[in-house]
Amino acid sequence: MPRNQQILLDNRPQGEATASNFKLVATDTPPLQDGQVLVRHHYLSLDPYMRGRMNDSKSYAASQPLGEVMIGGTVGEVVESRHPKYAVGDKVVGMGGWQEYSVVDGNTPGLLRKVDTTHVPLSHYLGAVGMPGVTAWYGLVKIIDPKPGQTMVVSAATGAVGSAFAALAKARGCRVVGIAGGPEKCRYATEELGFDACIDHREHPDLKSMARALKEACPDGIDGFFENVGGHILDAVLLRANAFARIALCGMIAGYDGQPLPLQNPALILINRVKIEGFIVSEHMEVWPEALKELGTLVATGKLRPRESVAQGLAAAPEAFLGMLKGKNFGKQLVKLV
Amino acid sequence: MPRNQQILLDNRPQGEATASNFKLVATDTPPLQDGQVLVRHHYLSLDPYMRGRMNDSKSYAASQPLGEVMIGGTVGEVVESRHPKYAVGDKVVGMGGWQEYSVVDGNTPGLLRKVDTTHVPLSHYLGAVGMPGVTAWYGLVKIIDPKPGQTMVVSAATGAVGSAFAALAKARGCRVVGIAGGPEKCRYATEELGFDACIDHREHPDLKSMARALKEACPDGIDGFFENVGGHILDAVLLRANAFARIALCGMIAGYDGQPLPLQNPALILINRVKIEGFIVSEHMEVWPEALKELGTLVATGKLRPRESVAQGLAAAPEAFLGMLKGKNFGKQLVKLV
Structure with missing residues (x-):
């Protein structure tokens, strides 16, 4: 049971978001049940939409509940599997949230997607090819x-x-x-x-x-x-x-x-x-395959060379996120977790 | 040569439009040349878009030139014709402007359209079926x-x-x-x-x-x-x-x-x-035939019974127009000219 650091939304911003809205905690990852997969996150994606989720007001998505792990896209590697479709070592993209590990139900469609890192670096599946x-x-x-x-x-x-x-x-x-x-x-x-x-x-x-x-x-x-x-x-x-x-x-x-x-x-x-x-x-999942195919080709052929800003370690996520909202990042903002 | 009363845009509004922006004049209608038609207007249409034309600022259409007859939709009757397609007595809809008569080139497509008043009153071609x-x-x-x-x-x-x-x-x-x-x-x-x-x-x-x-x-x-x-x-x-x-x-x-x-x-x-x-x-003339067909049927079958506010005589047009901008009209605002 690896130890899992997590960042929770602790309280809602009054005006500008601050680091004190977040809280870092650590728990043990639970034992896997049948059909589940344990993913170790290599990168966490930080995106502007998350700021909207921190508010309580009406938005297009449910607001982020207090006391729960912040929502967020992640790429990582399967480190334990009780699902036949996923093997240890598979590279996957999902919505693991602001934490180092996530336990994912392999049977729910759309939660995890296996990706090929031959021509496209893993982190780009959170950006240009994501x-x-x-x-x-x-x-x-x-x-x-x-x-x-x-x-x-x-x-x-x-x-x-x-x-x-x-x-x-x-x-x-x-x-x-x-x-x-x-x-x-x-x-x-x-x-x-x-x-x-x-x-x-x-x-x-x-x-x-x-x-x-x-x-x-x-x-x-x-x-x-x-x-x-x-x-x-x-x-x-x-x-x-x-x-x-x-x-x-x-x-x-x-x-x-x-x-x-x-x-x-x-x-x-x-x-x-x-x-x-x-x-x-x-809300337009039907276009993803066509779009990802074109984007993957643009990256693989060097026509799209996206830049990344990479913060180190989960604890750096809140400051990196707040900086991104102010435009301090340069290119896709990521947090490297491994 | 019937005498033709006309209303010109005399000067542009400073803020709210007023009756003093307009000027009533009278001229003789010119003799017809080959291919031309003289239309006597029965009704003039007053529409909100005209207020936009009175300004000099950028809008979607050219602004109304000063000293010229105000633009406007009209329905009327052919009273003299030197065009084989039009006969005296034909009912027509066009953009005759704020005046009692207009001389129209029968060869320019789209300027005049003959209409059937069997099931639809002539004035409705400026409103529900226009x-x-x-x-x-x-x-x-x-x-x-x-x-x-x-x-x-x-x-x-x-x-x-x-x-x-x-x-x-x-x-x-x-x-x-x-x-x-x-x-x-x-x-x-x-x-x-x-x-x-x-x-x-x-x-x-x-x-x-x-x-x-x-x-x-x-x-x-x-x-x-x-x-x-x-x-x-x-x-x-x-x-x-x-x-x-x-x-x-x-x-x-x-x-x-x-x-x-x-x-x-x-x-x-x-x-x-x-x-x-x-x-x-x-800008979407391609839909007009389909739209007019449905609208004509709705009027002919009594499913659309549009109301009209009718001002009497060309001289009443400015006040009727200004009233419409304030919502004083009730239904389609027209000016009856005959």
């Missing part, structure tokens, strides 16, 4: 439906979703413009991730300035926008949107901490005949 | 795509668009809830137009109160919303929207006069996975 990658794919392919030559914009451009979005949009012949925080990220976006241009939102903290920067970076207007952030960026994009632009609304991280951030001029949705659609990728 | 009806049809059928048993909500419920929306949604097995101004309109909505419930927005002038009223009128939540108004109604609908709700954005009349009206909590679009789509029906 939920964030499929998120970018769904927003681009199913909502934005880009045409060659059109201009696509994505916020949080160097993150796991943004970098996958860029590779997928470039593969479809689009001009791709990113929005990221700071000159280093912007340089990385254009030099390594294939963005045609990148706007530093720290240099454009208000609507007017951001709209001007978008006009310069998108001389033919904006046809598709993948929104990870919310706030004045969305307002500015609407000002520069072409007729029949499509906006995939994936994250509103800017408003997670407190008062809702209004959209300043919704009449622009009508004026520009824009479609805005909110979505959650876990 | 642009407003097709607007309701497009938003409901192409954007909202309703399923039987779902709940549909429409603002400006007793207007030309709202009343057509109700008949079309009832025909598809939906619960239909209207929002209108005042007890008389609400009574008419439920007793005559087939609405299952109607909310008086004057009794619910703020977000909280409107959200409460919607909760009561839509016990199963809102699946589709046809937006003619904007402002706090849209905010309240988003609070009561079911997962995967669809919003057809057709008008934002509440914000026409001045500062943009913000959307208070756009994160709800994500939380409820809502689709919002702005549209202009004149």
Whole structure:
């Protein structure tokens, strides 16, 4: 029975989330029952959606219960198995949560997925070839439906979703413009991730300035926008949107901490005949196989080289998570547990 | 050469539109050239979109030039023809503008359409069986795509668009809830137009109160919303929207006069996975035949009995138009010219 460190949600944030909302505990992993599998997590994924779960208010998913292990995607290795489908040594991806081990029922479909690490590093199954990658794919392919030559914009451009979005949009012949925080990220976006241009939102903290920067970076207007952030960026994009632009609304991280951030001029949705659609990728499992196949090929062929920020050890997870919410990470934020 | 009274846009509104923005003039109709038709207008249509055209700012359509006849839909009768397709006495619908006569080139497709007044009164071709009806049809059928048993909500419920929306949604097995101004309109909505419930927005002038009223009128939540108004109604609908709700954005009349009206909590679009789509029906001419056929049948069979507010004489058009913007009309606003 290996000892299992876990991080629980101890109390809910009042405004900004803090490390004191979490609590580190240790327990023994329980003995396996028939059909169960013990997975040792190699990496834990940290994602913006988790901040929404910490609140008690209505959201698209049940809020995270207090006193329970924080929800989260994990990749790891089967270390003990009482299920014929899983053997010790199998690499698996699942929703193990913020802990070092998880006991998983091998008979429940969808809880565990075996992955091949020949061409794709294990950690990427939490990023480019996992939920964030499929998120970018769904927003681009199913909502934005880009045409060659059109201009696509994505916020949080160097993150796991943004970098996958860029590779997928470039593969479809689009001009791709990113929005990221700071000159280093912007340089990385254009030099390594294939963005045609990148706007530093720290240099454009208000609507007017951001709209001007978008006009310069998108001389033919904006046809598709993948929104990870919310706030004045969305307002500015609407000002520069072409007729029949499509906006995939994936994250509103800017408003997670407190008062809702209004959209300043919704009449622009009508004026520009824009479609805005909110979505959650876990509700569209039917696209995952097709999306993962394309994303895996992009990674295996070097066309998508996602960057990772890796924190060491479970105890580092809360600070890494809070830093990510402030944009301190650079690329996909992970916690290495082994 | 009959004498032709015309109303021109004389100057642009500063804030609220006023009668002094318009100017009444009279000219002689010019002699017809080959291929032209002289139409005497029986009715002029007054529609909210005209307020947008009066501004100089960017909108979906070119702004109305100063010193020219105000744009507008008209129905009338051919009184002189130098085109083989049109005979004196033909009833026609077109975009004749705010004037008593218009000279139309019979060879330009789409400018004039002959209509049959056997089962449908001529004036209805400007309302239920015209642009407003097709607007309701497009938003409901192409954007909202309703399923039987779902709940549909429409603002400006007793207007030309709202009343057509109700008949079309009832025909598809939906619960239909209207929002209108005042007890008389609400009574008419439920007793005559087939609405299952109607909310008086004057009794619910703020977000909280409107959200409460919607909760009561839509016990199963809102699946589709046809937006003619904007402002706090849209905010309240988003609070009561079911997962995967669809919003057809057709008008934002509440914000026409001045500062943009913000959307208070756009994160709800994500939380409820809502689709919002702005549209202009004149960009979707391909649906008109199918839509007009259904609308004509609903009127001919008495399932859609649209109400009209009729002002008398061209000189009455400005005041009737300004009144409509304030909701003083009851049903489709027309000006009778003959």
